[in-house]
Amino acid sequence: MSNPNPVHYVPLTAPDGELAGYIWADAAAVGWFHRPAGSSSAYRTAEEWHDRARELHGRGLAPRGVLSMLSREPGVGPVTEAPDVAAIEELARVVTPADDRRLLDGLDRDNADAWRELGDAFDALTDEDRDIKWGGGQKRADGVQHVAYPLYSEGLRRVVSALEGVGAVSGEYRWMGNPMPDLPPDGRLSPADAIRAATTTVRGERVCDGMIADAVKDGLLDAIVASLRAWYAEQPSAAPGNMCRFCGGSPAADVTFRAHRGLVILMGFKKTDGPMCFTCGLAVYRAYTTHTLCQGWWSPLSLFVFAPLTLVRNLLAVRRVKRLPAPGPGTLGPRYDPGVPVHRRPRAYVALVPALWVLFMIVTGLSGAV
Structure with a gap:
């Protein structure tokens, strides 16, 4: 059975290829849905096409004729039928991998100091910082009621400032048109959702007191910071901003340590490379050298x-590792224990056996030549 009240739509594409939204039409009206997860430029594109559709409809063109006219323009897709307007709105709310990448591209991955500050600020939070008190709320003698407001500690404000410092409060995310990302049962957010949650929390605080307090109370703030730190630890970055491949601490140097085993018939080679902090790098050096x-x-x-x-x-x-300062807090796991120096490890002195043998051969050769 055919739909007695068909709804049709055309997809809109921004100049850079991003899907911007949809213009729809039924028997009497023309409307639009922009993509809330899209970029600001895509939103403007969809808005311009909507203005164009309204103009055509205002000139007396039938709604379906408006779509047909627009579909001939570059950047507008073919006319497609939908079950109802709600189905088109659902299409507009789909979040694509490109949406996630755009938010992640806004993170300042090369600013090692900003990421170190985020880790230090979060790790320094105390139970007192998390126990947020409220001020205001009193009723004056003249009957005026003061609005209550949260009293955030300097430590908590430092974390919020650090989130802004790494780019996690994004101008590309239109938080007022999107719901707050749900915190999964396991407490883990994707990095893109961490940006969405950070943006909604920090910017939402400016219009609705207590957003940050709620994020602290329900564990959302912890999930945001944990997700962002884990993402940063996986990023290949410039030397000063490298994070240790073992513990996730920084700074780290991009180095390679080797070990060799030489037997009469077989030889073995082993190497470990990648960014290493002072502590983990020293541990690998001492183990491989011994x-x-x-x-x-x-x-x-x-x-x-x-x-x-x-x-x-x-x-x-x-030598490169020893020039590094002590690493900041790790984000990936426990830090390696360097243990005692090589010269205090008995196994290292096995090397004296071949050294003494070579010396013996040299002395014997010289004695025989006399």
Whole structure:
């Protein structure tokens, strides 16, 4: 059975290819839906097309004729039938991967200081910071009622400022036209939803006191910061902003440490590279260097080539690590324990065996030549 009151629509595309919204028409009216998750420029595009549709309809063109006319224009798709207007509105509310990428592109991934400040500020929050008191609310003698307002601590204000500093409060997200992202049962937000939640919370506080207080109380603030820190830890960035591949702390240096095992018949090579903080990098250096000093000598090539080369490379790499300051709080997991220095590890002194053997051979050779 055909729909007695058909509704049709055309999709609208911004100049950069982003889906901007939909113009719809039924038997009597012309309307539009912009995409709430779209960019500001896409919203303006959809608005301009809606103005154009209203103009055509105002000139006496039938609603379906308006769609037919618009569908001939660049940036407007073909006329399509829908069950009802609600179905078109549902289409407009679809969030695409491109919407997520646009928000993530607004994060200042290269500002290591801003991300470090976010981690430090959040980790410094105390129970007292989270126990938010309210001021105002009293009724004066003349009958005027004061409006209650939250009393945020300096520590909590510091976290909010840090969210703005990393770009998590986005001008590209029209929070008033979108619902607050739901916090999943596991308490984990996607990075894009963390930006949406941060934007709604921080900007919403300016028009509705208590948005930040609610986010603290229900765990949303914790989920926002955790998601953003985890996202940043996965980003390849410039050297000063690198985060340690093991603990997520920063700063970190992009280095490579190697270990070598030389046997009479077989040789083994191992390396670990990537950004490492001072603590984790020192731990890897000491472990790999001790391994090489213990097991890296037991073949001619290992003795004279591979083991010495490995030790020299590690020394050059650890110099870069030792120039780093102590790392900030980690975001990925526990930090490696460097343990005692190499010269205090008994296994490292196994290297004296081949060294003494070489010295013995040299002395024996010189004695025989006399």
